[in-house]
Amino acid sequence: MYVNKTMAFAERPDPTSGPMADCHLPPDLLNEARRRLLQMHWDSGVGHLGGNLSALDAMMLLHHEMIGPQDRFILSKGHSAGAYYITLWSLGLLTDADLLTFHKDGTRLAGHPPASGIPSILFSTGSLGHGLPLAAGLALAARLEGNKRRVFCLTSDGEWQEGSTFEALIFAAHRSLANLTILVDHNGLQGFGSTADVASMDPLGVRLAGFDVDIRACDGHDLPSLRTALAPGGNRPTVVIMRTIKGRGVPGMEGHMESHYLPLTETNYRAALAGIGLPA
Amino acid sequence: MRAELCAALMAHADRPEMVFLTGDLGFMALEPLRDRMGDRFINCGIGEQNMVGVAAGLAREGLEPWVYTIAPFCYARAFEQIRNDICLHGLPVRLLGNGGGYGYGVMGPTHHALEDYGVLLTLPNLTAYVPAFNEDVIAVIGSAAVSPGPSYIRLGRGERPAGAVLPAYAPWRRLTRGDGPVVVAVGPLAGAAMAALAELPVRPELWVVSELPLATVAPPRAFAESIAASRRLCVVEEHVGQGGLAQMLAVWALNAGIRVDGFRHQHARGYPSGLYGSQNFHRRESMLDPDSIRDAVLELAA
């Protein structure tokens, strides 16, 4: 079992007071997070794993390298709650005992982020299209209070079919909320088809570039690429479109729509563990 | 009540935590507030879902957001944001809905708010305010400003009868005493009822309610005693029957073991003729006009 040597959330330096040079996401921790995510879903026999695996790398990088105590994170794609819980676990904010309750009766770790019980989680999300307005509100509050904090909002690609997401984009761009970074987990799949087949906005970056925001693209599973894309921006909101793979790291699941809902099979689980170099 | 609203909010406008959000409404009414608040007065444009989400984000950071728009664009359009983003977290966001009931009159049904407090009171932690008279607005705004949870404030037009002397604002007020049927009105209709019931051969007792739900703002003992003595109750509200005060009071009376032998419910009935008109036109169509209220009370008294 990996021993958590990273600093607890509250003890980590304020990233605005200097570069978070000491906060580097160790590759073995990311690998361990992926293993723990698989195990948690396997233990609980639940699905929604595909969108968790596509978002895990970005969430881990953000929380270990970019988000300090004063910064804010909103998981707008609430169906990636599992990856969020694992990220909080990797920071020492949730325990193994907590993770064992995932999806069970009496848990704080519901299938989508809960409204109470986990102080790091600011809002209960899960209905798509809510996160970006909330993040815009947090970013506006920071501006009104003269606070330099950054606000990160992780959206899905299918979520850009929600009108409220565009209401918030219009608002954030018009108000030049430069402290707001919007991530898009662009895995190309949604609940009942590919985004291209269901309601295509491809290429998404070109569509969003019509708004007064900075568009950046990166490989959502490549840490150096993510670091560059997530660096502080200029004088307007930043949208980071991350090319990702749904079900990343699970051979039978990668790129398959079924991974949005279906639980792991034993074969997939063993293959996934072997794939990240662990005994099956 | 928009002038009173603006004046009441001006009293809080110098608080650095206060932020006022509008969905592109307030022309010819809220300019003084805009000028006073500067960058804390934010026209969010026409996007109510975003506006309510933004307000939740502001409240989460300890600011004091007020959200203003036409009532249905608030509670109906942004219902899920009110539910998930505000009420699930018990955040103190104050929602100001202008034009309660048929307030927007001939503007048509899209602008009417006939089911607002019934719908919103299904949500946890929320208090609904329905100021009855212009004089109430300052007290209601003051109460919502210090409320620890979410508030919805249904604004209408004050209808205080000329010369009427009103008791100071309270969630429940007895406007007239009597030994006839007990009449209870929600918000501004109390003024119309007051005028309608002024000179009758029977002496109804008139109450006005301005805060709901009953679970947090219980009817006063004097009201319960009056019902127990009269056993005749008439509820008047510019809201559909479903989810309205009458249904709340029925459960309250059953729980309290209070017997009611005669009952009338005057409530919004939508658009029975399929035609449109002023607020008074729609009230007549729903038997919420003074003559209909008077007839209902006289029938109860007979």
Ligand SMILES: [Mg+2]
């Ligand atoms: Mg997707």
